[in-house]
Amino acid sequence: MLDLFDDKVVSVDYNRDQGFLTGLGIDTADKKKNGDEAKTGKYTGGKGGDYEIVGSQATQGAEDGGRTAMETLLSKNPNINVVYTINEPAAAGAYEALKSAGKEKDVLVVSIDGGCAGVNNVKSGVIGATAQQYPVKMAELGVKAIVEIAKTGKKPANSEGLDFFNTGVALVTDKAADGVTSITTAEASQMCWGK
């Protein structure tokens, strides 16, 4: 688990980390605390099976931190097969560490954000899959909601079944897995941010 910070605790850090684990069907214990989940056990996502979490490291969300974090975890256990990364620069750094250890072909790196640079990295195989978000749409809907509140006083309702308003997210990969909805990098680069 390549997380964000080692000098502050922020919601984006634990929400992404714990969201990834929840998706795999791993109990995260305290939802607002990274790294307190059981290190070994059974996951229920997909076909299910046994898992082992080698460790959680901070990356500062950047290439250099991503590389150092990945190197350290590989030192701890060279048989890592899946790497969660907080964002795409950290993923790119992790890839450099994997390449240097000759493991870039055997390890799946997943990430979050879907910026254009990140989508390019999915295309070139650095990142296996990334969850794309849409900041322009968030801003658009946010301003609309403010206008609505100012005019009518009506607050936006949470999306059905969620405790927040869902502005949408799509999984970007060129190697679609059965039973998982995803879009290709070609589609994703049409709507990525930071062109």
Place this chain on the structure above:
Amino acid sequence: MTQQQTAGPPTGVADLAEEFLDRQTPLSRIRNILHRYPALSPAIVLLVSVIVFGLLNDRFLRVENLSLITQQVAVVGTLAIAQTLIILTAGIDLSVGAVMILSSMVVAQLAVNNGVPAPLALLAGLLVGLGAGALNGFLVTRFRLPPFIVTLGTLNIFIALTLLYSNGATVRGSAMPGMLTWTGSTFLLGPVRISTGVVLMLLLYIAVAFILGKTAWGRHVYAVGDDKEAARLAGIAVNRVLMSVYLAAGAVLAVGAWIQIGRTNAASPNTGVDLNLDSITAVVIGGTSLFGGRGSIWGTLLGALIVGVFRNGLSLAGLDVLYQTLAVGILIILAVSIDQWIRKVKS
């Protein structure tokens, strides 16, 4: 000291008595030795921590892991050279990381977006480093501003320039000419994998150790840091020495930029956020005094390695990342306390 003072009572007796007492306790003998060799205490800390972490996790002492630690400290170790030079003059540089990143962005963008040949792009990076050093040095010597304030200001200036220049975009290593990422290449020396960046860093340490120890300029740096006024009275052109130190630091930072590009295989304005302070951490743990005039460049290398060993060792031992930060904090306090204790020695 005049002869009268040492020979005549009562000071002479007191001095003799103290010297006599000093010889009696093993503790003060240790202190004398540590005082004479400033790199000795960080060397002991490094040795002990390597042994302890080796006992905690048997993977720690593997050659591959130790080689990784050297690669992980290459950038901060290089920046810490520049930081040591400045701290030896009783200054401090909060902008080292920002200068390094600005330099790396200029090198990468010139080479990739403007088609400048790699050697010329690296030369431009060196000029950025020298220019930044010149700005810091100019403000410190001409306006007589404290280095802390100057570099706090230029830190923000360099960060802003980096983002304005790069537009926040990362330049990927795959688009760069091979020479720029050469510092990230590795070779085998027996069973040990060594990166070119680490070799470059070590060469810089050897060069700076030689210059500080064996040249008049090196003596002047220590003299200016120890007591500016005394140095001036001894005929040292204090401002010229200070300016040259900031320029030298800028040049070192440009090399650091090259090493950073190789290590991350990219030039990114997001990297190195902690490097400004991490370089100071390495210098302090390495036993160099923040009051200037005392310290050793080899201590700094040991300091950088100690931090690298702690972060790696604590991770392998399975400690949460927040505790790693805690450990580094305790390490700093311990290092400075030991330094204070050693400095109490009678010279």
